[in-house]
Amino acid sequence: MAAKRTEAGVLILGMKGPTAIGTETIHTAMIDIETKDGQAMDADSDQVNHKNGERTSAGVKAAEASGTGESSGRDGSSSPRRSEFDGEDLVYRQIPGEELEHEDKEQYRPGGFHPIMPGDRLGHQGRYKIVDKLGWGYGSTVWLCKDSEIASWRAVKVLQARDSNEENQEFKIFKALEHVDREELEHNNIGLPETYFWQDGPNGRHLCFVSKLVAAMDSRPPPGYGLHSPTLLVDLCFQLAVAVKYLHDKGICHGDIRTQNIGLRLDDAVEKMSQHELQQHIGDPLRHSEVERLSGRPAYPHAPGVLFQRGSLMQLEPNYRTGKLVLIDFGLSYETAKLPPEQMSYRSNAAPELLFKRSPRGPATDLWALACVFVQLRTPYALVSEYDTWVRVLQGMEWCWGPLPEMYRSDVSAKLEGFDEYFVDNERETPWKPGDPLSIPISLETHRRTKADDSDQTKSMRHFLNQAEQNFKCHLTKELIPQEFMFYNGTSDGYSSDEDEGSIQHRKGKTSTSSRTTTLPEHRGDKPATPVATETTEKEPGSEKPATDQVLRADILRAIARGRPYKRGDFPDSSNPCICDWDDARGGRCIRVAEECTAEQHWYGDPDRIVVWQICKNEQRVLGDLLEGIFKYDPNERLTTEQVINHRWFKQRREALKD
Ligand SMILES: Nc1ncnc2c1ncn2[C@@H]1O[C@H](COP(=O)(O)OP(=O)(O)OP(=O)(O)O)[C@@H](O)[C@H]1O
Known part of the structure; x- marks a missing residue:
């Protein structure tokens, strides 16, 4: 899926990984976004030994060869090393569908991901030993590491080289919150990294964040992990709202509230587990595929020889449950008063002002995403699928919240002209009128149905929950x-x-x-x-x-x-x-x-x-009321986080906190 640059300079990204939407598993990969500053740096491929995926990290090897070790520490700096990189040649063989299981291998190039394999060491004097892959995103790969200095497990997020500078949003947010008392952050469910370092490698200099391990949710927790108790799910929603409110009170918007960026804190005992014990839960690193260049030349030094599937700490979670949620990934966060010039966003959970207009983002945009996550956690549904095309998102929005209001219609109508997908009513004979849904057939048909049994459009959330409830x-x-x-x-x-x-x-x-x-x-x-x-x-x-x-x-x-x-x-x-x-x-x-x-x-x-x-009727009514207060097309009409936390849906949570 390609990135769409909207007129607002907002990049709407496709999603990583697979999902099931009905029976339809839609495969989309993360997309290429232009290199901002192109820190193209190369290494000498001869310095890397590679055989069947057994290798020494290009970065570590290179550093050893130069006798310097990685640059590390907060002021770490190093000069890029030269290589024989031939850009034309760096094209990898693609296996259809494989991008579902791992990061975008095309990003293994100067300015992109750091090539990493289990057994490699990162940081000053190889402090962090890589044991497994925990995840990846558009901008990074994340690794399960043993921190040899404190003999504990940590997650190390290694950013693409092109994003690794002090202007990086995640870096700025880290700096803004760095001096806040850790207990306060923890109390407010903020999963800020503990520290960072810089790592040199064949693809450039990478900013690396070190965090405590969490069981990342990635999507709605799978059945079988004990995360289906309604009490727990509502509590998780409450904790997420607390986290978002905390950030907003500090003048920060998260900018990327999705289940993928929610983790569940693990019991401290996990930190001290032996590798053997840990792997009993999450398994050994699982090789996924070899990385081959089309030219037949070795993938090294720019890419690892083998890509690994990620190991999920969710497998540990049931037994090491703390019930504590943490909000992670500040890669798209920003200070509300200082909107970054280039905004990026995932399409999933994106508010209409982000999708359809030039409006700047802000707390209300976070609120929309927060409500999307509430629905996703408390029901088995995502309101608007993260994998959908732009027009499908429009369709989903009109399905849920009624026809787009005037404030977006001219922008959207203009965009729709280019689409002839079946669900856009290109053949209509009468011009669009205010109040018409812009997409068909689902929205029109649904709206007729919705209106038939509930003439008040603002009841659409209750309608949604009720429908969902019936579909056991x-x-x-x-x-x-x-x-x-x-x-x-x-x-x-x-x-x-x-x-x-x-x-x-x-x-x-x-x-x-x-x-x-x-x-x-x-x-x-x-x-x-x-x-x-x-x-x-x-x-x-x-x-x-x-x-x-x-x-x-x-x-x-x-x-x-x-x-x-x-x-x-x-x-x-x-x-x-x-x-x-x-x-x-x-x-x-x-x-x-x-x-x-x-x-x-x-x-x-x-x-x-x-x-x-199941959600009983009573809860449908209360949750429906909360969602209806947030899902307003006009950001100015949305509830604030304060109002969300004080909503009736969280009454039991608040009372419990008072006790
Ligand atoms: N502290 C952690 N403990 C365990 N797993 C983690 C941790 N941090 C991140 N992960 C895993 O790595 C994945 C990618 O992390 P993150 O979302 O921070 O990267 P990203 O490059 O910013 O991604 P995106 O492009 O989706 O924003 C997460 O979805 C999660 O599965």
């Missing part, structure tokens, strides 16, 4: 035995639910989502960081307990698990289920309970686990 989803394997599934029939505390509220049965055993061999230990339970207030519940006016027959019952699921054939009569009539006895590639079976069921609506999940998801 579950997923299970053929081998699953009756007791081995999780059944979250509860809702977050404070809301009425069915009598099975909160009952959880958890499957123990090996995970199968990753090809790494790992064991999922029994988790510590759903432990929100904010203690749960014990007193009960705020009853919403007009709230009603969901009828039992609308709730998917455990015994039916058990029957499913036994492999019994189904018929509609197995379910309560009112849920009118459609059972799709359909096998996915991994032997999982997907069962969807909904009014109608089409292949596109299946959900790909972990076939070892089953999750039943």
Whole structure:
């Protein structure tokens, strides 16, 4: 997916990694953005030994050869080393679809990523020993490292060389918060790096941030990690709001609030684990593919010989849960008073003013993204998919929030002229009128439907949650035995639910989502960081307990698990289920309970686990009210973080904090 530079100078980036949207897995890679200052520096490829992925880091080797070691420390500086780099030749062989599993290998070039492999050492005197890859983004690769000085595990984020300078936004935010008491940052769920250093290598000089390990969420936590308890999920949303408010109070906007930038703090015990112990949880580094140049010349020194899949610390999280959320990745953050001249953004969670207008970003833009994350955490849905094309995003917005208002229409209509995708109504005979959705058919059709049962457009969020609630989803394997599934029939505390509220049965055993061999230990339970207030519940006016027959019952699921054939009569009539006895590639079976069921609506999940998801009517109403207060097309009308934190949805959280 290519970057779109909007007229506002905002870069809307495509997303990394795979996701499942219905059955559609859309593959997009991070995209090339022009080198700002082109710190093209090269190294001598002869200095690197490479055989079958076993190698010494080009950077370390080079430094050893020069006898200087890496430049390190806060004032670290070094001069670039020369190489025989021939730019024309540095094109890598692409394997279709492989970019899903690892960073964009085209960025292994001068000015780009530092080539790193497990076993390499970074920092002054090789202080950080690379053990595994934890992730990557557009601008960096992130590595699990053993810090030899403090004998603890750390994450080291190594930025692309072209972004590695003191004008870097992440660097500026680090500097702005560097002197704040660490406890204060921790208390406010801010995952600021602890320190940084500079690393020289064949592709230039890289800024490296060192952070405590977190279990990065990356997307909504997968089933099976005990992160489906409504109480915990609402608490995570609350903690995120606290983090964003803290930044806003300091005059900083995060600029990139997505589940990918949320981590869950791990218990301190993880820091002191042996490598063996750690790898029992996350597995050994998993090789993904060799890196080959089209010319046939060695990938070195600019690229590693092998790319590795990332190891997820989420596998550790269930057993080392602290319930504490941290907001990470300040790469797109900025001081509100000093907007950077060039703004960048991911399309996912991007507010309309960012997508459609020249408006500068600000706290209200963060608020929009915050609300998107609330939805993503508390329901299994993303409102607008991060993988969608620009027009699809427009379509999604109109689907959710109604026709675009006047303030964006002229910009958008002009842009739409170039599109002839089927969902844009190019053939309409009448001119656009204010109030018409600009995209079809979903928005028009949906709006007719929405209007039919709820004439107030601002109720669209409730409508969304209600629809989502009806679409229970579950997923299970053929081998699953009756007791081995999780059944979250509860809702977050404070809301009425069915009598099975909160009952959880958890499957123990090996995970199968990753090809790494790992064991999922029994988790510590759903432990929100904010203690749960014990007193009960705020009853919403007009709230009603969901009828039992609308709730998917455990015994039916058990029957499913036994492999019994189904018929509609197995379910309560009112849920009118459609059972799709359909096998996915991994032997999982997907069962969807909904009014109608089409292949596109299946959900790909972990076939070892089953999750039943629900938000009761009462909570739909309260959360709907909060979301409606944030999802305003006009940024000036959105709630502030202060108002969000004080909203009824978080009442139990606030009360718990007071106790
Ligand atoms: N402290 C950490 N502990 C564990 N994993 C981490 C940590 N920091 C980052 N990661 C992992 O690395 C990934 C990339 O990190 P980050 O988002 O900071 O990089 P980025 O280059 O700024 O990405 P993007 O282009 O998406 O903004 C994260 O999504 C996460 O999976």
